[in-house]
Amino acid sequence: MWVGSYTADRNGKGEGIAALSAGDDGQLASRGLAITANSPSFLALHPTLPVVYAVAEEGKTVRAYRRTGDAELETFGDPWPAGEATCHVAADPQGLFIVATCWGDGQVILYELDDDGAITSRTSAAAAVDPHTATSTDEQRPSRAHSSLLLPDGRVMTTDLGHDLVRVWQYTPGEGLQPAHQVILPKGSGPRHMARHHSGTVFVDTEYSVEVAAVRMEPDGTYELATVVPASATGANDGDAGAEIALSPDGRFAYVGVRGSNRICVLKVTNGGAGLEPVAEVPCGGEWPRHHLVREGWLYVANEGSDDVVSFKLDPATGLPDGPVSRVETGSPSMLVSAV
Secondary structure (H helix, E strand, O other): OEEEEOOHHHOOOOOEEEEEEEOOOOOEEEEEEEEEOOOOOOEEEOOOOOEEEEEEOOOOEEEEEEEOOOOOEEEEEEEEEOOOOEEEEEEOOOOOEEEEEEOOOOOEEEEEEOOOOOEEEEEEOOOOOOOOOOOOOOOOOOOOEEEEEEOOOOOEEEEEOOOOEEEEEEEEOOOEEEEEEEEEOOOOOOEEEEEEOOOOOEEEEEOOOOEEEEEEEOOOOOEEEEEEEEOOOOOOOOOOEEEEEEEOOOOOEEEEEEEOOOEEEEEEEEHHHOEEEEEEEEEOOOOOEEEEEEEOOEEEEEEOOOOEEEEEEEOOOOOOEEEEEEEEEOOOEEEEEOOO
16 A cells, blocks of 8 residues: 655654555555655556656645656656645546645645646646535635545546535546536534445545535436535534545445544445444544545545554445554554555
8 A cells, every 4th residue: 555644744753655565364564655745745647557656735736757667666757746635646547647635725726637647737726615605695705625526427526525525527628527516514613535336326524523425426417415414423522633535345335434433434324325323433543543444345535634544344244344453563654545
């Protein structure tokens, strides 16, 4: 696994992109530092090439890295300008582009790629308009673009945590992203990250309200909000903040990280993918679970606050995590992505 991190420029203890290995028994081992970088807090893999894309959250750039060995990376081209607090990057499944989202200024930026996976151009998409305050006298809220999801039909979905929006875009080669439509979530919910179920439903976890929204595609191709449920049956505690959402490979369960109370909440997918039901929760095995990865019957949690990654065995029948089974130290981990 590649591990993104926060470094000294964001008061973190990481040094760049680290590498970990995980055995069939869930045992974790450090493979060392793959490359030094400033706060590469989110990573994405090219779909077919040994290229990793990383944001520099404090440096306001996006950069490509090329794999040179089992657990080593090298820079691949120059860094490209992004926006304030660029916090997420995702790669197109066809390898045509990557999308970066910027928490600080709300920008959604598309970077086109060449056949080698190198970045060749940059296009900033249209700014969001807050639907909750656009026609009112309420205090204007800043846009906070937070993540993107590449849909099977070629469209792109992004969240705006500040404006409580899920936005759907159409990609036009050479012109970037064109707005198609948007889904409005409850005010103050704070949509953060997304996971697409094989039924077509997109589940969106919310940072502020610590819930999960189900967004369904209608026959005309537009997405609509179907339901919103609590991430936890016991509710959110003061100081809690939703983090990552991930699905089991069979689509039966969803896992939501909750910072503050340091939990992983387990939800059962219901109604053929149309809904969710919270069923259980377990301690995350550390502090401030910023991100987690579900892979081959295991759950791996990046605990930023306790500088570690921990593994849990997933029960195939109940979906419940058992553990921690193993723990490895790594500075201020912010995300995990499978390197193979």
